Amino acid sequence: MFAIRYVQQEDKDFWFSLDRHLPEREFDRKVFEKRGYVLLKDDIPVGLLRYNLFWDNTPFCTMLYIDQKHRGKGGGKMLMEHWEKEMKTQGYEMLLTSTQVDEEAQHFYRKLGYKDCGGFVIDVPGHEQPMELFLIKGI
Numbered sequence: 818m819f820a821i822r823y824v825q826q827e828d829k830d831f832w833f834s835l836d837r838h839l840p841e842r843e844f845d846r847k848v849f850e851k852r853g854y855v856l857l858k859d860d861i862p863v864g865l866l867r868y869n870l871f872w873d874n875t876p877f878c879t880m881l882y883i884d885q886k887h888r889g890k891g892g893g894k895m896l897m898e899h900w901e902k903e904m905k906t907q908g909y910e911m912l913l914t915s916t917q918v919d920e921e922a923q924h925f926y927r928k929l930g931y932k933d934c935g936g937f938v939i940d941v942p943g944h945e946q947p948m949e950l951f952l953i954k955g956i
Contacts (some may be wrong), residue, residue: 819892821899824865825855831855835882846947854899856883856892860880863887866896871913876904878914881922897929905956912954919947926952 824832826848832839832855834934839847847853847867856864864883878900883893904912914931916922923933931952938948 818859819863819890819895820857820860821853821859821896823853824848824867827939828862832865835865835884836867836880838880844905856887856896856897858892864892864896866900868900876900876909876912876954878912881914893925894929901954901956908956910956913951915949915951917947918950923950923952930954 824844824847826845829844832844832853833841852869853865853867853900855862864887865880866878866882867880868876868878878897881893881896883896894956901912912931913934914926915936916926918936927933933955934951934953936948936950939946
């Protein structure tokens with residue numbers, strides 16, 4: 818059985834085992850601002866979701882990651898639905914997320930009702946990546 822809770826300081830090692838993009842100084846902010854969740858399977862951390870506010874007013878899921886051994890079992894969907902419900906409770910009416918166009922996550926988000934709404938290409942030397950696809954959902 819899966820459970821979800823806010824990220825806590827003691828999750829730091831687990832968090833960075835899955836999330837290699839978040840600067841360490843931002844981890845403390847996620848804990849303080851309660852802008853991250855940990856997915857637990859039998860009380861063991863197996864996934865995470867973090868977000869921020871795009872334009873300072875629109876919740877934007879910046880990372881959803883489930884440990885490889887636990888994918889395809891509903892944990893990612895559970896995390897997203899938990900986040901969506903909490904954002905709606907806080908009065909938000911619209912959500913954003915993104916993924917690279919070469920990643921399978923776009924299909925997952927579409928199954929949850931997200932629609933493509935644009936993208937951009939990063940071609941700065943040393944930071945190149947495939948197009949980043951943005952997805953949106955009204956709640």
